[in-house]
Amino acid sequence: MDPFWNGRWNEAPPAYGDQPNVFLAAHVAAVPVAGEVVCLADGDGRNGGWLAGRGFSVTGVDSSEVAVARANARGRNGYHAICADLRDWPFPPCDAIVSIYAHFPPSVRAAVHARAWASLRPGGVFLLEGFSPAQVLLERTSGGPKDVAMLFTAAMLRGDLPGAVFEVIDETTTSLSEGPYHVGPAEVFRVLAQKPH
Numbered sequence: 001m002d003p004f005w006n007g008r009w010n011e012a013p014p015a016y017g018d019q020p021n022v023f024l025a026a027h028v029a030a031v032p033v034a035g036e037v038v039c040l041a042d043g044d045g046r047n048g049g050w051l052a053g054r055g056f057s058v059t060g061v062d063s064s065e066v067a068v069a070r071a072n073a074r075g076r077n078g079y080h081a082i083c084a085d086l087r088d089w090p091f092p093p094c095d096a097i098v099s100i101y102a103h104f105p106p107s108v109r110a111a112v113h114a115r116a117w118a119s120l121r122p123g124g125v126f127l128l129e130g131f132s133p134a135q136v137l138l139e140r141t142s143g144g145p146k147d148v149a150m151l152f153t154a155a156m157l158r159g160d161l162p163g164a165v166f167e168v169i170d171e172t173t174t175s176l177s178e179g180p181y182h183v184g185p186a187e188v189f190r191v192l193a194q195k196p197h
């Protein structure tokens, strides 16, 4: 479907490493026990597969068929990757949405987040890490889109997740070590939000 992403996922070393994202791993206790999790733009399943290993029932969605083939080749019980475009994928009811470096143009992001948020059951959580605009403004070389409109801000996520209770909503500097494409100082945005009961 997408030559850019298929090309990246055809490279031998996993583009973003084979370990879960650090923010996700640090906050996994917030995900409802044994819950159903949807991982947006899950790539080769480093995050979704890791969650399945912790007892969650995980669906990873990504539009790259190469990534999805790699994800399903992991053969993790409780993990299933689907090749679909999130712009028109029908979200099932779920207990958590995990969005790790899932950057989209503004109109796509707003619509995807709206449908993801609507699909969450009460008490469910929305966990996101991506780059903030400072990544471009400071000319960081640790990855991400160069179009600032595709990067995340607190005002944006407060608008995308109406009624959310935010446990984390931060822009911060970190040091990434996630495969060959996320390496070095980085300006990231993180959210952990709960949908009220």
Ligand SMILES: C[S@@+](CC[C@H](N)C(=O)[O-])C[C@H]1O[C@@H](n2cnc3c(N)ncnc32)[C@H](O)[C@@H]1O
Pocket: 002, 005, 016, 040, 041, 042, 043, 044, 045, 046, 047, 061, 062, 063, 064, 067, 084, 085, 086, 087, 099, 100, 101, 102, 103
């Ligand atoms: C930076 S990678 C992140 C992969 C994974 N979340 C991770 O952190 O390892 C972004 C992913 O978004 C996927 N993607 C881009 N646009 C998409 C869309 N409209 N629907 C589904 N996946 C999409 C790409 O195929 C790619 O795998």
